[in-house]
Amino acid sequence: MAFVSLAIIALVAFASPFIASAIPGKPVPETVFLLVLGAVLGPHMLGVIHVDAEVSLVSELGLAFLFLLAGFEIDPKSITGVEGRYGLATWVVTFGIAWLAVRFTPWFSVSHFDGIAVTLALTSTALGTLVPIMRERSLTGTRVGDSILAYGTWGELGPVLAMSVLLSARTGIQTLVILGLFAVVCVLLAVVPSRSKRVGSRFFAFVEERADTTSQTFVRLTVLILVTLVAFSAVFDLDIVLGSFAAGFVLRYIIPEGNHTLETKLDGLAYGFLIPVFFTVSGAKIDLTAVASRPGLLVGFIVALLIIRAVPILISMSICPATRDVSAYGRITVALYCTTALPIIVAVTSVAVNAGALSQDIASVMVAAGAITVFLMPLLAQLFYRVVDAAPVAAVAEVAEHPSDALDILRAHHDLASLLAREHELLTSHGHGRVFEGLPTLDTIAERLSAEAASGHIDARIVDAAHLLADKTYGDEVDPSELTPRERRRLERAKLAVREYRRRMLELYAREEAEDDDGK
Template sequence: MSYSGTLILIMSIAVLAPLLAYGVGRWMPVPLVIFEILLGVLIGPDVLDWAESSPLVDGLSELGLAMLIFLAGYETDFGRVRRNTLRRSLWAWLITLGAGLAIGWLLAGGGFSKGVYIGTALTTTTLGTVLPVLRDSGDLGTPFGPVMLAFGAVGEFGPIIAMALLLSGRNPGQSTVLLVVFAALTAGAVFWALRPRPPWFSRLIAATLHTSGQFAVRLVFLMLALMLGAAQALGLDVLLGAFAAGLITRLVLAGAAPESSREVLGKVEGVGFGFLVPVFFIVTGIEFDLDSLLDGGRELLLVPGFLALFLLVRGAPMWLLAPRDFVRRDRAALVLYGSTALPLVVAITALAVDARAMTTGEAAALVGAGMVSVLVFPLLALRCRAGAEMRERAALPSEGEESW
C-alpha cells in the first residue's frame, strides 16, 4: 500500500476505534487505546500486511508520543497534591528503581547494560495512556485523581531521568551536568511563566481564540518545540522536554488568561487526542514484532513473566506507600494504573536492540507485556474504582482534603 494509503488507513482506524469503544462500552468499559493498538496490530505486517512504513507516518507517531507526554505534564497539577503524597510517590519510585535494577541484573545473567535496560523498563508508568482513561471515567476530578497523577508523573518522569543517567553512553558526571543545565533552563521557564502577564497578553488570547490567529494555541506549540529542542540539544530524551513543556504551559495559561485556559487546552487536546496520539498508538500496534514473539517459545513465556514483574516491581511499593486512608480497591486501582507501561518501554527496548543488548524476541516480549498491561490493567482499575466516585462525592469536601 502507498504511503498516503497507509495514512488513510490509520486515520480510518482512528475514527473506528471510538465507535467500537462506545459500542462495547454500553456493556463493559474498555479503554479506547485497546482498540487503537489491536487494530494497528491487525493491519500490521505480521497479520494483514496492509500498512507500509514511511517517514511521514513515523514522524507523526513520534510527535504523537511527545504530545501524549506533554498533555500528561499539563494535567500534573502539583498544587493539588499534598506534600506527603508527593514524598510517598518519590519513595515508591526509588524503591521500584532499586528492585527493578536488581531483577534486571539477575534476568540479564549479570550483564550490566541489559540489566539496566530491563530494570529501567520495569519502573515506568504510562501516565499519558492512563490520563485519557481517568478523564473519561471522571476520576481525574475526584480526590483519587491528584494522587494517581503524582505517582504516575514520578513513574513517567523518573525513568526518563534514569535513562539520561544510565543509558546515554556518557559518564554519570557528564549526564548529571547536562540534567542540571536542563533543570536550570526549566526553572527559568517556570519563573517566567509565574510572572504576571501584561494586560495585552490576555486580551490577545481572548481576541484570537475563535479566529484564524489562534495565538494561545500557537504559543503552546512554540513552548513544546522549544523544550523538545532544548532536551535534544543537550543530548537528553525529548520526552523530558515534552513533560517539562506541559508543566510550563499550565502555568503560562493559568497566569495569563485563567478564563480562557480550559478552552485553549480543549483545542490542544483536540489536536493531540483527535489526531496525533491515536497515530502513535496505531503505529505502535503496526510496528509490534508479532512474528518474533510467536516464533520462540521462550519469548512468549516471558510475556506473563514481565507482566507479573510490572505488578511486583512497580505496583508493590505503590500499594505500601499509598495514602493511609485509601481503601483496598483504591490501592488496587492505584497499583493497576501505576503498573501500566508502554511508550517508554517501546523507547527503552528500541535503544536496547540498537545497542545489541537485547534480542528482538526479548524486546518484543517486553513490549508485548507492556501492551497487555495497557489492554488489561486500566480495565481492571476501572472495575476497582466502580462506585468510588459516589462515595467520594458523598463525603464533605473538607474531609476529602484531609484524608488525601
C-alpha cells in the same frame, strides 16, 4: 505511501471508539484497539501500514503531545506534597527491587544497556496513557485519581530522568551539564510568559486578544514551547519524552488556574489526530509472531510488573498519612492503574535496540506486555471495585446462614454493586469528576434511582431505602420485626449502598470546597 499509511491509521482511529463502545460496559479502552489494529495492519503481519520516516515523525509528535497533556494535567502540589514525596520514595524503592530482580536473572546484565532498559521498564507508569483512560472513566478529580497522578507522575518522570543518565553514551558530568542547561531553558520558557501575564504586558495581552481568532496565538505559544523543548532534547540526545513532559509543566506554570478553551483545542488536536497515530504506530512495531513464540517471557514480564510496581505502591499508600484512610480497594485500584506501562517501554527498548544491546524479538515481547497492561490493569481495577462493592464476604456468610435463600442473597448483592456503580457514574458524570453545582441531596439520588428502577436496572427495594433515607425516616418508619429475613437483608444492603454513596459524595464535595478556598 506515507499518506496511504496515515489514511489507514486515521480510519483505525475513527473506528476504535465504535468498537470500544460496542462492548457492553466498555471494559476495553480505545487505546487497546489502536494498538491491536496497528499490530495486525503493521509490517509484521498484513503490511498495510508502513512505518516510514514521515509516519514516524507524526507518531513522535503524538507522543510529544501525549506527555505535554500529561504534564499539564499534574498539579505541582501533587508531587511536592506528602503523597508526592511518598510517590518519589516508592519509585526509588521500586527501582532498587527491579535492579535486584534483573541482577539475578540469567538473561540480562544490569551493567549493560539491556539490563538497564528492563530495569527502567519495570519501574514505569504510563501516565500519558492513563490520562485519557481516567477521563473516560471519570476518575479525574477524584481521590483515587489524585493518588494515581501522585504515584504515576514519579513512575513516568523517574524513568525519564534515569534514561537521560543511565542510557547515555556521554559521561556523567556531561549529562548533568546538559540537564542543567535543559532546566535553564525550561525556566526561561516558563518565567517570561508568566511574568508578562502578571504585569499585564502588551505581549500577553496580544496573545490573549488573538487566542480565539485565526491567529490562535495561545495554541501557537504552546506548540512553540513544546517543539523548542523537544528540539533541545533531540539535539542533545535526550529522549523527547523529557522535553514533552517538561513542556506540560511549563504550560501549567504559565496558567496554573487552567484554561478550558485552550485545553479543548489541545485535546482536539492531540486526541483527534496525533495521539491515535502514536498508539497505532506503536502497535505496528510489535511482531506478534515473536511474541507468540515467547509466552513465558510475556507473562513473566507482566507478573514482574505487578510484583515490583504494584505491591510497593499498595504498601506506601497504607503507611502514607495522606492516604492511610483510603479504603483497601481504593489503594488496590491505584496500584493497578499505576502498573499500566507502555510509552516508557517503547522508549527504553528503542534505545536498547538501536544500541544493539537488545534483540527486536525481546523488545516486541516487552512492548506487547506494556500494551497488555494498558488493557489488563484498568480492567482488573474496574472488576475488583465491582467485586468489593458486592460485599462477597458478607454474601458468603449470609448464604451459609440461609442456604435456601442463596439465589435471593446473591441477587441482592448484585443489586448493591450495580447501584454503587450507577451512583458513581451519576456522581462523576458532570465535568470529569467535579461535583456539579453544589452537593446533590438524597432526594436527588432517590429520584435518579426511581428512574433506574422503572427500567428494571435497580431493585425497587433499594429505591425504597433511598427514599426513606432521604426523608430521614428509615429507622422510624420501617419496623424490622414486620419484615421477612429476606426483606431485612435486602433493605440492609440498600441502606449500606446509599450511605456509601453519601460518603463518597461528601468526600468529593469537601475536596472541591478545599480547592475553591485555595483558589481564593
